[in-house]
Amino acid sequence: MNRRHDIDALRALAFGLVILYHVAMYYVADWHWHLKSPHAADWLQWPMRAVNLWRMDLVFLISGVAFGFLRQGGTPARLIGQRSLRLLLPLVFGMAVVVPYQAYVQALDNGAIVPGFAAFLARYTTGGPWPRDAFDGWDFGVTWNHLWYLIYLWAYTVVLALLTPVLDSAAGQRLRRAFTQLRGLALLVLPVLPLALYSLTLWPRFPPTHDLVHDAWLHAVYFTLFVYGYWVGVDAGLWAALRRLRWIALALALGWFALHVGLRLTAVGADPLWRLAARLAADAYVWTSLVAVLGWAHHRLNRPWPWLAWANESVYPWYVLHQTLIIALAVLLAPLALGPVAEPAVLLLGTVLGCWLLTDGLVRRSAWLRPLFGLSPRARPRCPTPASPARPGARNA
Template sequence: MTPATPIHQPNRRHDIDALRALAFLFVILYHVAMYYVADWPWHLKSPHAAEWLQWPMRVLNLWRMDLVFLISGVSLGFLARHQGTWGLLRSRGARLMLPLVFGMLVIVPYQAYAQGVANGLVAPGFGAFLLRYLSMAQPWPARAFDGAEFGITWNHLWYLPYLFVYTALVALTLPLWTSGAGQWVRRRFNGLRGWALLLLPVLPLVAWALLLAPHFPPTHNLVGDFYLHSIYFTVFLYGYWMGVDTGIWQALERLRRVSLMLAVAAIGAFIALRIGAEGSAPRWLLVALRNAYMWLAMAAILGHGHRYLNRPWPWLRWANESVYPWYVLHQTLIIVAVVWLAPLSLGPVLEPALILAATIGGCWLLTDGLVRRVRWLRPMFGLKLRRAAAQRQLASPDSLPPEPGWRSPSRRA
């Protein structure tokens, strides 16, 4: 394993921008599918729920949020070249926490209301619900909606506080990462090549899963979510270390076909053991296969992205400024579409197609017609003010979410 010499990439990493945007298309598809997948809890559930959706959803779910956090780490690696600890905390805090607060107060409440009404624990009438929700004066019935025990919820926006905490941890320890020891760790990771690059990053993930997963099931409530923190923060660090290094991206590109074949083999073996062994397969083997698949899938996506997407696509500029508002808006629009369309009994084909179309159309209309045009709304959706946006000259992808870093909702099933 030869340490890599960091060589700065060109000013803009178009592949990271493109992957962030494409990841959010997956997020919308995933959350529409959550309404239809049988036996998986979600805010609302369709009478057309199908069991066959479970395995395709698992195959996607095993790496989708991990990739989002890795891309967010890559973006932080670029940003940290030009900002110190307090600059990172100030800029990331504003772009993550302001949309979180705005989203919890304005965007998310309808999701909680629709779920509460569907559960028969909230009286119809959104205005009355919203007044009670915002006042947080009265406790909600148990399990009225996700997060009812706290009186207020962030639902799909959970990614934002998680990303802020990870960013703050790196920013506050920035002297450590820029020290000789920190640079040594970065060089050793970026110096991985061949089989070492495909296998060694899996080992910490397997260790976290074996040690923490049985004791700390996923909650997305930030506090006590130690298993998910261990996985997400680890891949976030991987991205931060990879950042501007040229060698490791070239290695991922060279290995893209191998990593894809190995990812297919790993998930195939995982599914075969889960289905065929009927619960008798050793837990450590399932954990190893699941986490190997997760890393190999990300390696294949990053390698193919670096090979085929690292160019200034005409749609990228629009996508870069649209992806964050789409992330904030999409799940509420899905719920609105479900509430409107479900009573029409359109069936398991036309209904999801219309829900998806309404969600994408609503995101486009609200983002391009309102959010991007109204000055005071822009920071509420993570966008810079127009003057600052026009003057900036980014040295790297400035991600947040996707989850890029934008991201998205719920993890492993």
């Protein structure tokens, strides 16, 4: 099967958007995050919401596409074993080594602990206990913070791998064909219906937690999009349809977001039905945004970009490292009082440089660090085949 460069590029760009989003989280006013800048701005809320509504949905959809590639030629047990190594090992390492500094800074900023990272780390490794709301995840003693994606992706991979007999059954294949044969208006409307159903039934009762256990609404949404990605795969007809719809989907996404904003502004202090209507508008916005992103990516990115191989191997290490780098740099930059323009620029540049230096200068070069950051072992160079003795009269090359 030919390599789909647009999917590879979209995966790298989607994770790049996650990094940019987390830098902005330091500056958006009134949104909970581990640390907040004195330059927090109210105007960031709506641009951030415009991205927040579909950024992780895109990541899980692309992960579903990748699942389809990984499934080929392997048993469910082998797939689960491979993905467990690639996902759970970085999760455990990240929780033990990368994430604790985030929790320390948040607890220090909240006044829940006294300064001293070594003392905090000693307490963290034993699971606390901690003062109430010391940091996100304080009640569990330890936290995975931004690494929640890894455990969610692992769980969805296990479930879908175990459902392989159902996926491969006649009924499973009919359902997949029904999805991949959607065209035009049906492709823009029908995939929204499950998302709307979850908003009607689960969203009011299960707000996002990212704790794996009490996240029923997000699990329903993310797993559905994971399955959509698996079904989308590299189906040429469906991707051609997505490409044809890119302009219409973009226009519809803008319209649905405008409606969502209007309903949310109207719903402040109003009847919960208005907020539910805003949520349903957001569901339509999410799917039309994804159709637009996939269509434009297939139109513009399906070529062998020279940076793709490097980007694909850099995605996981950058993802694991970036948020701790953001928080560490924010702490270092705060006393300099660079202002609301220079400071975000320096913070973003420093995060990118830090991820690049640590990944290319250390992680990718180390045989024992590579698996801890989700990378496969470096391929060993093959030994050259000994040359055959020259036959009499043969000309030496």
